[in-house]
Amino acid sequence: MKKAIFSTEISLLKTTIERLLRRKANANLTKIIRKTHPADIAMIMRGLNIENQKNLFKLSPTFAYKAAILEELDESLIQNLLSEENITNISKIFRHLGTNDQAMIIGMLPKETQDIILEKLEAEDLEDVEEIMSYADDSAGSVMTKETFMLNQSLTVKKAITELQSYPDNERVFYVYVVDNKEKLVGVISLRNLVTSKSTKKLREIMIRDIHAVTSDTDQEEVAKIVAQYNYLALPVVNKQNRFLGIVTIDDIVDIIRQEASEDFLQMAGVGKDREILLKSPVGNAQSRAPWIFASLIGGVCAAAIIGYFDSLLQEMIVLAAFIPVIIGVGGNIGTQSSTIVVRGIATGRVDVDNSFALIIKEIIVGVILGALYGALIGFCSELITGNTLPNLGLVIGLSIGASMTIATAVGASVPLLLKKLDFDPAISTGPFVTTAIDILGVALYFLIASQILI
Amino acid sequence: MKKAIFSTEISLLKTTIERLLRRKANANLTKIIRKTHPADIAMIMRGLNIENQKNLFKLSPTFAYKAAILEELDESLIQNLLSEENITNISKIFRHLGTNDQAMIIGMLPKETQDIILEKLEAEDLEDVEEIMSYADDSAGSVMTKETFMLNQSLTVKKAITELQSYPDNERVFYVYVVDNKEKLVGVISLRNLVTSKSTKKLREIMIRDIHAVTSDTDQEEVAKIVAQYNYLALPVVNKQNRFLGIVTIDDIVDIIRQEASEDFLQMAGVGKDREILLKSPVGNAQSRAPWIFASLIGGVCAAAIIGYFDSLLQEMIVLAAFIPVIIGVGGNIGTQSSTIVVRGIATGRVDVDNSFALIIKEIIVGVILGALYGALIGFCSELITGNTLPNLGLVIGLSIGASMTIATAVGASVPLLLKKLDFDPAISTGPFVTTAIDILGVALYFLIASQILI
Numbered sequence: 001m002k003k004a005i006f007s008t009e010i011s012l013l014k015t016t017i018e019r020l021l022r023r024k025a026n027a028n029l030t031k032i033i034r035k036t037h038p039a040d041i042a043m044i045m046r047g048l049n050i051e052n053q054k055n056l057f058k059l060s061p062t063f064a065y066k067a068a069i070l071e072e073l074d075e076s077l078i079q080n081l082l083s084e085e086n087i088t089n090i091s092k093i094f095r096h097l098g099t100n101d102q103a104m105i106i107g108m109l110p111k112e113t114q115d116i117i118l119e120k121l122e123a124e125d126l127e128d129v130e131e132i133m134s135y136a137d138d139s140a141g142s143v144m145t146k147e148t149f150m151l152n153q154s155l156t157v158k159k160a161i162t163e164l165q166s167y168p169d170n171e172r173v174f175y176v177y178v179v180d181n182k183e184k185l186v187g188v189i190s191l192r193n194l195v196t197s198k199s200t201k202k203l204r205e206i207m208i209r210d211i212h213a214v215t216s217d218t219d220q221e222e223v224a225k226i227v228a229q230y231n232y233l234a235l236p237v238v239n240k241q242n243r244f245l246g247i248v249t250i251d252d253i254v255d256i257i258r259q260e261a262s263e264d265f266l267q268m269a270g271v272g273k274d275r276e277i278l279l280k281s282p283v284g285n286a287q288s289r290a291p292w293i294f295a296s297l298i299g300g301v302c303a304a305a306i307i308g309y310f311d312s313l314l315q316e317m318i319v320l321a322a323f324i325p326v327i328i329g330v331g332g333n334i335g336t337q338s339s340t341i342v343v344r345g346i347a348t349g350r351v352d353v354d355n356s357f358a359l360i361i362k363e364i365i366v367g368v369i370l371g372a373l374y375g376a377l378i379g380f381c382s383e384l385i386t387g388n389t390l391p392n393l394g395l396v397i398g399l400s401i402g403a404s405m406t407i408a409t410a411v412g413a414s415v416p417l418l419l420k421k422l423d424f425d426p427a428i429s430t431g432p433f434v435t436t437a438i439d440i441l442g443v444a445l446y447f448l449i450a451s452q453i454l455i
Numbered sequence: 456m457k458k459a460i461f462s463t464e465i466s467l468l469k470t471t472i473e474r475l476l477r478r479k480a481n482a483n484l485t486k487i488i489r490k491t492h493p494a495d496i497a498m499i500m501r502g503l504n505i506e507n508q509k510n511l512f513k514l515s516p517t518f519a520y521k522a523a524i525l526e527e528l529d530e531s532l533i534q535n536l537l538s539e540e541n542i543t544n545i546s547k548i549f550r551h552l553g554t555n556d557q558a559m560i561i562g563m564l565p566k567e568t569q570d571i572i573l574e575k576l577e578a579e580d581l582e583d584v585e586e587i588m589s590y591a592d593d594s595a596g597s598v599m600t601k602e603t604f605m606l607n608q609s610l611t612v613k614k615a616i617t618e619l620q621s622y623p624d625n626e627r628v629f630y631v632y633v634v635d636n637k638e639k640l641v642g643v644i645s646l647r648n649l650v651t652s653k654s655t656k657k658l659r660e661i662m663i664r665d666i667h668a669v670t671s672d673t674d675q676e677e678v679a680k681i682v683a684q685y686n687y688l689a690l691p692v693v694n695k696q697n698r699f700l701g702i703v704t705i706d707d708i709v710d711i712i713r714q715e716a717s718e719d720f721l722q723m724a725g726v727g728k729d730r731e732i733l734l735k736s737p738v739g740n741a742q743s744r745a746p747w748i749f750a751s752l753i754g755g756v757c758a759a760a761i762i763g764y765f766d767s768l769l770q771e772m773i774v775l776a777a778f779i780p781v782i783i784g785v786g787g788n789i790g791t792q793s794s795t796i797v798v799r800g801i802a803t804g805r806v807d808v809d810n811s812f813a814l815i816i817k818e819i820i821v822g823v824i825l826g827a828l829y830g831a832l833i834g835f836c837s838e839l840i841t842g843n844t845l846p847n848l849g850l851v852i853g854l855s856i857g858a859s860m861t862i863a864t865a866v867g868a869s870v871p872l873l874l875k876k877l878d879f880d881p882a883i884s885t886g887p888f889v890t891t892a893i894d895i896l897g898v899a900l901y902f903l904i905a906s907q908i909l910i
Binding site: 011014037039040043046047161164165173174191192195196227228229230231232233250251253254255257258261262264265266268269270271277278282283285286289290292293294296297299300301303304305307308311314315318319320321322323324325326327328329330332333334336337340341343344345348349350351352354355359362365366369370373374377378381385386387405431432435436439443 | 495498651708710719725745751762787810840841886894
């Protein structure tokens with residue numbers, strides 16, 4: 001195990017590596033890489049250009065080290081690095097990867113390379129890799145590891161410990177999964193209990209029978225929720241017939257939770273769900289973001305048409321134009337607050353989608369409270385702000401701010417709940433969608449109220 | 456271990472429990488609680504009113520069960536539940552809690568109750584609890600557990616296994632932490648390696664020496680990053696003199712990662728960082744959200760003043776008012792995209808704050824690309840949209856959209872980076888702040904451009 005480093009230290013290391021790369025000081029680089037944890041090299045690679053990424057990868061001392069780098073890297077970087085390696089080397093790197101990483105990386109390669117590499121895998125690995133590849137993306141089957149310690153329930157504790165000693169070196173064996181003769185999962189034993197039990201006992205006598213497992217088609221987000229809810233370290237995966245297939249380990253769950261949170265953040269802002277957006281070129285980046293900016297553009301055009309419709313009113317009372325930004329601005333911001341609270345509540349399981357009526361009402365009440373407060377404030381001050389003495393202007397502004405904020409909380413809270421009910425991701429672009437809807441509704445309400453009161 | 460349930464099943468269980476609570480069918484409720492995992496009862500409690508929360512808590516069968524519920528609950532709920540329990544019962548519940556949960560819960564209670572409970576703790580626990588309470592909130596010391604398996608390096612493997620057998624029942628012992636005579640951390644051994652090593656060997660001969668530890672004052676977010684980066688299952692905590700204090704376990708890390716993500720979500724939307732906002736009353740909720748809505752109100756008032764300043768221009772060319780929403784709307788949305796990408800990048804360690812110049816430039820390029828594209832589009836169509844034939848109107852609209860979007864990406868990317876450099880949380884209200892800044896800048900640019908070109 002390499003001594004790990006972090007944050008400021010990683011920044012320092014990055015500067016050093018960049019300097020050595022510029023100088024092409026390969027001997028020094030090799031020395032540094034040897035002393036550095038592969039996960040740190042992977043993190044530093046993300047900030048380098050493709051050529052330097054390839055250089056670092058080439059200088060990595062062993063196939064095992066290269067495998068450890070790949071385990072931590074993003075898909076687009078892995079594709080770049082492997083595109084120049086020959087098949088023999090890739091196969092050698094693969095020997096140091098778990099079968100789930102093997103399956104993930106093979107899935108990224110072009111079809112012809114896939115076939116050649118699959119051919120070169122050991123027979124046992126091949127079966128596992130093909131099995132994992134057969135499960136849908138983001139399912140429990142696709143993220144599970146097959147490298148688990150599984151024993152028959154009729155073995156004795158003594159025999160089990162002997163088995164453990166002959167099991168390939170694996171720091172991460174903490175549980176023994178116990179199966180019957182048909183490989184159905186029937187129980188689990190912690191290593192601690194195994195070690196402290198009488199050596200003549202059968203596994204079936206000491207195992208915990210009442211265990212929680214998921215089927216291979218369970219969504220990874222559901223798996224993460226279960227692991228977080230019950231503080232498990234690993235969750236067994238079975239098929240429909242309860243045959244034991246593998247486990248999802250908590251270190252993979254940590255990655256899944258971080259990924260899902262990142263995706264939700266990006267989705268909410270309408271940036272797509274590609275966590276690798278930071279690695280994209282400005283053009284690729286613009287492409288991901290264009291659709292939702294276009295949607296808000298359409299919203300803006302609708303608002304323009306509405307304002308155009310009230311042309312003559314505006315001509316008479318030009319001061320109305322000045323308050324357009326504040327009315328849609330506060331609406332947009334409070335609406336985003338509502339949708340953020342609801343989206344995050346759904347993601348963490350704190351919002352019950354089927355009983356969400358009370359939540360929407362609560363959000364509307366918040367809109368009414370803050371709308372009344374700030375509507376009154378700006379309404380009373382409107383004369384002060386513009387120096388305009390139009391009678392009832394304050395009333396119009398105040399009512400419009402109140403109405404815009406109330407509608408905004410209703411829209412902001414309802415949209416993600418509705419998306420979830422329709423089985424869409426509730427985070428999808430709620431940000432741009434809610435602000436755009438408020439732009440249109442806020443402007444329409446404002447001019448309607450103005451035309452009723454002022455004419 | 457209880458068979459765990461989830462999602463749809465939890466929703467079903469909740470409905471049943473609510474029905475039984477209405478009917479006051481206490482015998483049935485007790486039966487159901489007995490069959491349910493305490494973590495599920497805790498989750499269901501969040502959706503109940505205070506009285507029903509207390510009822511469920513009272514009906515919980517054992518002190519151990521009550522302790523397990525408290526471990527999973529939010530602070531405000533714990534305070535409610537314990538406010539009615541007498542000190543004797545609280546002490547009995549406490550015996551089933553780990554010292555870090557004891558410390559956390561004692562910290563929530565009123566000062567006089569704290570003292571009485573501390574008095575009733577066992578001497579050994581008391582020392583640990585007082586130690587944990589002495590560390591700053593959100594530091595490694597405050598979230599670590601003291602219940603670890605620590606042995607001296609000069610023990611033999613055989614003796615270590617005997618020690619393990621006499622160690623209080625704990626499913627979660629996976630590593631042996633090895634210390635010297637001064638209790639300084641010198642190594643670690645996985646249970647698997649302990650079991651498979653020769654029984655006469657000394658621990659110092661088989662331990663891994665090169666281990667990673669954090670000091671007790673390390674921020675919990677940093678701890679989470681390290682655990683995620685290197686796939687650790689637990690991270691040892693030491694004092695400045697390298698004395699072993701305890702460990703932060705990965706199941707606590709999972710909670711920390713989820714909490715930090717929730718806080719970032721809420722902070723970005725300007726809702727404060729209180730993850731319990733869903734449990735708050737509408738008034739409490741409004742209070743948390745009011746300051747940032749007020750900030751956007753001030754922004755709106757500034758925009759109103761700017762528009763007021765261009766009164767005569769607007770009087771002449773009333774059509775300009777129609778495009779205010781689209782110009783600030785697309786700016787606000789693309790700016791939010793930029794700040795979201797940067798905030799999340801900082802949180803996941805993908806953005807290097809000290810080398811962020813290239814990132815800001817990249818965001819500005821995205822702003823220029825999309826600004827030119829959509830500026831040209833709306834510019835060309837502006838006549839179509841309003842039916843107005845003012846010469847050069849399209850040019851003004853197009854340029855303004857382009858300028859607003861470019862400025863928006865620059866502001867959106869820079870604000871979180873600047874906050875981070877100033878040692879603030881980069882997520883703090885970037886949402887409202889960025890949209891408000893765009894409101895003001897967008898309107899100002901628009902009318903400046905219009906006054907230059909149209910007059």
